[in-house]
Protein backbone atom coordinates (compact mmCIF):
# COMPACT_ATOMS: atom_id res chain seq x y z
CA UNK A 1 0.00 0.00 0.00
CA UNK A 2 1.11 3.52 -0.65
CA UNK A 3 2.04 5.68 2.23
CA UNK A 4 0.30 8.98 2.92
CA UNK A 5 3.16 11.05 1.59
CA UNK A 6 2.08 10.44 -2.02
CA UNK A 7 -1.58 10.74 -2.76
CA UNK A 8 -2.89 10.16 -6.25
CA UNK A 9 -3.13 13.78 -7.38
CA UNK A 10 0.28 14.81 -6.13
CA UNK A 11 3.21 15.24 -8.46
CA UNK A 12 5.10 12.04 -9.07
CA UNK A 13 8.17 11.48 -6.86
CA UNK A 14 10.22 10.77 -10.02
CA UNK A 15 10.03 14.51 -10.80
CA UNK A 16 8.54 14.07 -14.26
CA UNK A 17 6.21 16.99 -13.49
CA UNK A 18 3.19 14.72 -14.03
CA UNK A 19 0.70 13.63 -11.38
CA UNK A 20 1.55 10.30 -9.74
CA UNK A 21 -1.62 8.78 -11.22
CA UNK A 22 -0.50 9.56 -14.75
CA UNK A 23 3.13 8.64 -14.26
CA UNK A 24 4.55 5.92 -12.02
CA UNK A 25 1.33 5.19 -10.10
CA UNK A 26 -0.27 2.73 -12.57
CA UNK A 27 2.95 0.70 -12.86
CA UNK A 28 3.38 0.53 -9.09
CA UNK A 29 -0.23 -0.40 -8.36
CA UNK A 30 -0.20 -3.00 -11.14
CA UNK A 31 -2.86 -1.50 -13.40
CA UNK A 32 -0.54 -0.72 -16.32
CA UNK A 33 3.03 -2.01 -16.75
CA UNK A 34 5.81 0.48 -17.45
CA UNK A 35 6.17 0.81 -21.24
CA UNK A 36 9.87 1.61 -21.45
CA UNK A 37 13.02 0.82 -19.50
CA UNK A 38 13.19 4.44 -18.38
CA UNK A 39 9.58 4.34 -17.19
CA UNK A 40 10.34 1.21 -15.19
CA UNK A 41 13.42 2.84 -13.69
CA UNK A 42 11.37 5.90 -12.73
CA UNK A 43 8.66 3.74 -11.22
CA UNK A 44 11.23 1.88 -9.13
CA UNK A 45 12.61 5.19 -7.85
CA UNK A 46 9.06 6.27 -6.98
CA UNK A 47 8.36 2.90 -5.32
CA UNK A 48 11.47 3.32 -3.23
CA UNK A 49 10.31 6.82 -2.36
CA UNK A 50 6.87 5.71 -1.18
CA UNK A 51 8.12 2.42 0.30
CA UNK A 52 6.32 -0.04 -2.00
CA UNK A 53 8.83 -2.82 -1.48
CA UNK A 54 6.68 -5.51 -3.14
CA UNK A 55 6.90 -3.63 -6.41
CA UNK A 56 10.66 -3.31 -6.13
CA UNK A 57 10.92 -7.07 -5.78
CA UNK A 58 8.34 -7.90 -8.48
CA UNK A 59 10.00 -5.60 -11.00
CA UNK A 60 13.38 -7.28 -10.55
CA UNK A 61 14.24 -10.02 -13.06
CA UNK A 62 13.53 -13.46 -11.51
CA UNK A 63 17.16 -14.58 -11.85
CA UNK A 64 18.49 -11.67 -9.79
CA UNK A 65 15.50 -11.36 -7.43
CA UNK A 66 16.31 -12.29 -3.86
CA UNK A 67 13.47 -12.63 -1.42
CA UNK A 68 15.89 -12.00 1.44
CA UNK A 69 16.41 -8.49 0.09
CA UNK A 70 12.94 -7.58 1.32
CA UNK A 71 14.00 -6.73 4.88
CA UNK A 72 16.90 -4.65 3.63
CA UNK A 73 14.70 -2.79 1.15
CA UNK A 74 12.11 -2.05 3.81
CA UNK A 75 14.76 -0.69 6.13
CA UNK A 76 16.44 1.35 3.39
CA UNK A 77 13.20 2.85 2.14
CA UNK A 78 12.30 3.89 5.68
CA UNK A 79 15.55 5.66 6.51
CA UNK A 80 16.36 7.07 3.07
CA UNK A 81 14.91 10.33 1.90
CA UNK A 82 15.26 10.64 -1.88
CA UNK A 83 15.53 14.25 -2.84
CA UNK A 84 16.34 14.38 -6.55
CA UNK A 85 16.38 12.14 -9.60
CA UNK A 86 18.29 12.96 -12.76
CA UNK A 87 18.19 10.67 -15.80
CA UNK A 88 21.58 10.97 -17.45
CA UNK A 89 21.08 8.69 -20.42
CA UNK A 90 18.58 6.13 -21.65
CA UNK A 91 19.72 3.72 -24.37
CA UNK A 92 17.16 1.71 -26.30
CA UNK A 93 14.58 0.25 -23.91
CA UNK A 94 11.57 1.43 -25.90
CA UNK A 95 8.41 -0.67 -26.09
CA UNK A 96 9.72 -2.55 -29.17
CA UNK A 97 13.10 -3.39 -27.64
CA UNK A 98 13.90 -6.34 -25.44
CA UNK A 99 16.81 -4.74 -23.59
CA UNK A 100 17.47 -1.31 -22.22
CA UNK A 101 20.00 0.62 -20.22
CA UNK A 102 19.41 3.73 -18.14
CA UNK A 103 21.98 5.86 -16.34
CA UNK A 104 20.79 8.09 -13.54
CA UNK A 105 21.76 9.96 -10.42
CA UNK A 106 19.58 9.85 -7.34
CA UNK A 107 20.30 12.20 -4.46
CA UNK A 108 19.45 11.05 -0.97
CA UNK A 109 19.60 11.94 2.69
CA UNK A 110 19.90 9.31 5.38
CA UNK A 111 20.95 9.06 9.04
CA UNK A 112 24.26 7.59 7.85
CA UNK A 113 24.96 10.56 5.63
CA UNK A 114 23.84 12.23 2.45
CA UNK A 115 24.97 11.30 -0.98
CA UNK A 116 24.35 10.53 -4.59
CA UNK A 117 23.70 7.11 -6.03
CA UNK A 118 24.96 7.02 -9.60
CA UNK A 119 23.87 3.91 -11.43
CA UNK A 120 23.76 2.43 -14.90
CA UNK A 121 20.93 -0.07 -14.75
CA UNK A 122 20.21 -2.85 -17.21
CA UNK A 123 16.65 -3.84 -18.04
CA UNK A 124 15.00 -6.63 -19.97
CA UNK A 125 11.54 -6.90 -21.43
CA UNK A 126 9.60 -10.16 -21.15
CA UNK A 127 6.29 -9.87 -22.98
CA UNK A 128 4.64 -6.65 -21.80
CA UNK A 129 6.83 -6.18 -18.77
CA UNK A 130 10.18 -4.60 -18.21
CA UNK A 131 12.39 -5.95 -15.45
CA UNK A 132 15.40 -4.53 -13.70
CA UNK A 133 18.26 -6.99 -14.24
CA UNK A 134 21.26 -5.45 -12.53
CA UNK A 135 23.37 -2.33 -12.49
CA UNK A 136 26.79 -0.80 -12.01
CA UNK A 137 26.57 1.60 -9.13
CA UNK A 138 28.70 4.14 -7.46
CA UNK A 139 27.93 5.80 -4.16
CA UNK A 140 29.20 9.31 -3.69
CA UNK A 141 28.89 10.71 -0.18
CA UNK A 142 28.37 14.45 -0.11
Ligand SMILES: [Zn+2]
Nearest residue numbers: 012014023024
Ligand atom coordinates in the same frame (compact mmCIF):
# COMPACT_ATOMS: atom_id res chain seq x y z
ZN1 LIG B 1 6.88 9.09 -12.16
